[in-house]
Amino acid sequence: MEEKLKRAKDKVVHTQVWRSLFRQGWPTTERNRVLTTINTLLLHLHPIKVKTHALKIRYTFCLGGATLFMFVIETITGLLLMYYYRPTLEYAYQDMKDLEFTVTFGLFLRNMHRWAAHLMVLTVILHMCRVFYTGSYKPPREFNWVIGVQLLVITLLLSFTGYLLPWDQLAYWAVTVGTNMAKSTPIIGAEGPFAVLPANTDICFYLRGSEDISGNTLLRFYVLHCIFLPLSASALMGVHFWRIRKDGGISWPL
Amino acid sequence: MQELKTKSKKVVSRETGVPSAKARLEALSAKGREGEEGGPEPDKLLTFPHLVLKEFIALMLMSLLLIIVSIVLNAPLEEEANPSKTPNPSKAPWYFCGLQEMLVYFDPWIAGVVAPTLIIIGLCVIPYVDRNPRGIGGWSGIKHRPFAVTIFSIGVFAWFALIIFGYMFRGPAWLVYMPWESWDVHKPILSPGGLVVPLYVGVTAIAVYFGLGMGLPVIFVRRFYQTLGPARYFVTMFFVLCMFGFLAKIPLRLLFSIKYIIKTTWFSI
Numbered sequence: 001m002e003e004k005l006k007r008a009k010d011k012v013v014h015t016q017v018w019r020s021l022f023r024q025g026w027p028t029t030e031r032n033r034v035l036t037t038i039n040t041l042l043l044h045l046h047p048i049k050v051k052t053h054a055l056k057i058r059y060t061f062c063l064g065g066a067t068l069f070m071f072v073i074e075t076i077t078g079l080l081l082m083y084y085y086r087p088t089l090e091y092a093y094q095d096m097k098d099l100e101f102t103v104t105f106g107l108f109l110r111n112m113h114r115w116a117a118h119l120m121v122l123t124v125i126l127h128m129c130r131v132f133y134t135g136s137y138k139p140p141r142e143f144n145w146v147i148g149v150q151l152l153v154i155t156l157l158l159s160f161t162g163y164l165l166p167w168d169q170l171a172y173w174a175v176t177v178g179t180n181m182a183k184s185t186p187i188i189g190a191e192g193p194f195a196v197l198p199a200n201t202d203i204c205f206y207l208r209g210s211e212d213i214s215g216n217t218l219l220r221f222y223v224l225h226c227i228f229l230p231l232s233a234s235a236l237m238g239v240h241f242w243r244i245r246k247d248g249g250i251s252w253p254l
Numbered sequence: 255m256q257e258l259k260t261k262s263k264k265v266v267s268r269e270t271g272v273p274s275a276k277a278r279l280e281a282l283s284a285k286g287r288e289g290e291e292g293g294p295e296p297d298k299l300l301t302f303p304h305l306v307l308k309e310f311i312a313l314m315l316m317s318l319l320l321i322i323v324s325i326v327l328n329a330p331l332e333e334e335a336n337p338s339k340t341p342n343p344s345k346a347p348w349y350f351c352g353l354q355e356m357l358v359y360f361d362p363w364i365a366g367v368v369a370p371t372l373i374i375i376g377l378c379v380i381p382y383v384d385r386n387p388r389g390i391g392g393w394s395g396i397k398h399r400p401f402a403v404t405i406f407s408i409g410v411f412a413w414f415a416l417i418i419f420g421y422m423f424r425g426p427a428w429l430v431y432m433p434w435e436s437w438d439v440h441k442p443i444l445s446p447g448g449l450v451v452p453l454y455v456g457v458t459a460i461a462v463y464f465g466l467g468m469g470l471p472v473i474f475v476r477r478f479y480q481t482l483g484p485a486r487y488f489v490t491m492f493f494v495l496c497m498f499g500f501l502a503k504i505p506l507r508l509l510f511s512i513k514y515i516i517k518t519t520w521f522s523i
Contacts, residue, residue, distance in 0.1 A: 033302045043306060049298035050305050053391070062312040069316055093334040100331060107328065114329035116320055121349050132380070132406050133396055135389035142381035149377045156349060163347050172335035173344035177354060181366025186521070192363045193521030212337060253391040 045241055047249055054250040059134070063127035067155075068237070070120035074158075075230065077113040085165070087222035089215040092167035117159050124155045136251035144243040147236055154233045161225035164218060175213055175221070182207050342426045352413055355420030358428065359503045361522055369500060373409075376493040380406075383490045385481060401478070405494055412501055448513030456516040460499075460523075467495040 012018055024035035037043045053059065084103055085095045099106035128148060131137055137145035164175040182204040184192040190202040197203075199211055209216030244250065299305075346354045356365035384402050389395025396403050425431030429441045451459070468491050472479045479487050506512045516523045 027302055030300065033300050036302045037300070037306075043302060046301040046305060048301055049295060050301050052297055052299055055299065055304055055308065057308065059392070062309070065309055065312060066316060069313055073320065096331055108324055111324035111327065111329045112320055115323050115327065118348075119320070128377075129410060133403065134392060135395050135399070136391065137381040138384065138387065138390050139381070145381045146378045149374060152377075153374060159349070160347060166331055167335045168330075168332040169335055169339070169341055170330055170332045172337070173341055174346050177344050177346045178350055181353070181362055184362035185367045186363055189363070189367070192367070213335075251391040253395070254387075 045245075047245065051250070051252050053252055060250070061126070061130060063123050063130050066123045067120055067127055070116045070123060071233065071237070073116045074113060074120065077109055077116070078226065078230075080109055081113060082226060087165065087218050089167070089218065092165065092218060096166045096168070117162060121155055121159055124152050128152060134251060138251075141243075141247045141251065144240060144247060147240050147243065151233060151236050151240060154229055154236065158225060158229045158233065161221040161229065164213070164221045165225065167218065172213055175217070179204055179207055179213070179217075343424060343428050345421070345424075348417060348421050351420035352416035355416045355424070356500070359507045360500075363521065364523065372493065372496055376497070379489055379493070383482065383486045385486065405497070408501075409497055412497075448507065448511040450514045450517045451512060453516065453518070456514070456523075459515060463499065464495055467491060467498075 023039050024032045027033040027036045034048050037046060037048050081099070084099055084106065086092065096110075099110050101107075103109075131145065131148065160175070160178060163178075164171045183189045183199075183202065185203050186193045187196055188203045189195060190197055190199040190204065195202070199205065205211060207217075207220075208214070209220045345351060353365055353370060356369060359365070360369070380402075384399075386399045386402065388398035422433050423430055425435070425437045425441075427441075427443055429443070431437060431439075431441075468488070471491070472487075482490060503512075503515075506515070514522045
């Protein structure tokens with residue numbers, strides 16, 4: 001029996017289909033392990049070998065990876081939520097209620113999207129602290145720190161734009177408070193110092209698409225939240241990871 | 255059976271062969287790997303499996319955490335948005351509550367626009383003004399760069415302290431309510447007024463603050479100035495003084511009820 005199974009297995013792994021999927025054998029030899037890292041799309045972001053010191057959990061606490069993982073979770077759950085959500089005054093709140101009571105696993109989906117978002121804000125801040133305290137922003141990694149700061153800002157904006165979408169009291173007034181600040185921008189805000197623009201053309205109006213939070217704001221925040229900001233974040237993340245490699249990998253004591 | 259065992263020990267003979275369960279476990283274990291690495295770079299290990307395994311475990315743990323939290327805790331959903339019914343208080347999302355808390359002490363153009371802009375730019379310039387080459391790549395390096403670590407820690411601490419205070423200790427009309435206190439308890443509304451420092455005193459105070467802040471270290475901490483050079487020194491001290499200036503307004507307002515240090519027709523600080 002075992003002999004038969006083995007022969008069947010050998011037949012499978014020697015087919016053209018199998019060999020086109022898996023270019024190297026099971027990673028039990030050093031050669032195959034190297035090839036696994038090189039040949040796998042996700043793993044090839046890593047170098048083939050890493051410093052032993054970089055492997056210690058207490059060095060990085062996996063915070064950057066945790067942030068990326070949260071981003072992936074947000075993308076998946078967010079994409080699924082998009083099937084049920086319409087960003088209009090008429091439907092937005094009703095669709096939230098549907099997600100809560102009608103859609104199978106809708107509540108779970110929304111919960112996960114919400115908590116992962118909060119966690120992502122937290123992990124990205126903690127990741128920044130880790131990088132600071134371990135001196136990992138020092139040359140040659142200066143610019144990667146700057147990209148990291150931009151990613152932090154985008155994360156906050158992603159979370160903030162998503163905050164409006166449920167269109168409940170919490171969302172509406174939190175975003176009112178948040179965007180009101182823009183009114184006070186010097187020069188380009190209607191109520192700020194040296195204001196030159198009236199309330200119907202200032203930066204806050206531009207942000208909201210109207211003088212108060214309205215259906216225009218909802219649509220604007222929806223597009224920012226689902227398309228513009230995730231794409232910007234992905235692009236910057238690409239640069240962020242690429243530069244880690246180009247700057248010599250994860251930092252280590254000199 | 256005996257034959258299979260010896261084969262699994264040798265792992266795989268053929269390029270694409272799928273090994274036995276035992277060999278598959280061995281692929282992920284440290285066993286029998288001693289000799290194979292540690293060539294020209296003995297302080298390095300293969301990414302697969304050493305790093306990938308840890309990443310995978312972290313991923314599993316985080317998934318577990320998220321799934322449990324998402325089952326146990328429901329995301330808040332209040333009644334439908336109603337522009338004519340303003341809740342009291344209206345709070346920003348937690349990560350902006352620190353800025354909202356700053357509104358107690360500053361006009362919105364500072365708390366909501368200038369402060370966040372300065373924080374973002376200030377963070378971006380850190381690697382360019384910190385010329386101390388020590389402390390890379392480990393937590394223990396912290397002791398070799400007391401200045402950078404102290405300033406950054408004060409900033410992070412203040413950011414979270416303001417968030418926690420704004421998020422948990424503020425109730426209706428943005429008055430102080432302990433987390434266990436009911437928001438139904440009526441509290442007298444504090445007068446929005448306060449002292450306005452005369453313009454010439456205020457301008458002098460700020461000029462002296464920045465002047466001494468920039469000048470004194472040049473005289474008394476000469477080495478600090480010399481290692482940074484004038485440009486880096488100026489940028490560093492500008493952001494450091496701005497941060498302490500922001501924070502100094504809190505005791506000024508609370509202890510001496512000073513509302514504005516500078517008040518003009520166009521803007522007030």
